[in-house]
Amino acid sequence: MSLHELRLLPWTTPEGNPCYLSADSDHSALSRLADDLEAAQLDSGAQVLAGARAVLADPGAGERAVRFALTRAVESLDDALRVAVSRGRRIPARHR
Numbered sequence: 201m202s203l204h205e206l207r208l209l210p211w212t213t214p215e216g217n218p219c220y221l222s223a224d225s226d227h228s229a230l231s232r233l234a235d236d237l238e239a240a241q242l243d244s245g246a247q248v249l250a251g252a253r254a255v256l257a258d259p260g261a262g263e264r265a266v267r268f269a270l271t272r273a274v275e276s277l278d279d280a281l282r283v284a285v286s287r288g289r290r291i292p293a294r295h296r
Contacts, residue, residue, distance in 0.1 A: 208286040210237045210279065226290075238283045245276035 206220035213219060220232055248269075255261045257268040 205289070207231070207234065208282065208289065209234050210241055210282055210286065232285075238286070241276075241279040242283060245280050248272045248276040 206222050209219040209221055211219055212273075221234065224229055225231065252269040255265050256263075261269075276282045
């Protein structure tokens with residue numbers, strides 16, 4: 201990453217605005233923290249997906265269970281899209 205590129209971080213401000221990092225190294229403490237959080241978000245998303253599939257496969261699942269599964273799935277999709285955008289921006293132009 202060059203000095204002039206900003207990394208989209210996997211968290212937002214309390215107001216919901218995006219956070220960015222300007223760093224001269226992908227190995228800074230904050231970059232590593234962001235990498236770890238992205239990995240945790242993707243792992244959590246996989247678990248949410250498995251749970252949502254189980255709820256959808258259960259014909260007896262009630263509205264609360266379906267709404268909870270959908271709410272968590274939306275949160276996880278939001279996280280995954282943020283990770284994808286952040287990582288996509290860091291791919292050198294010649295590889296896009």
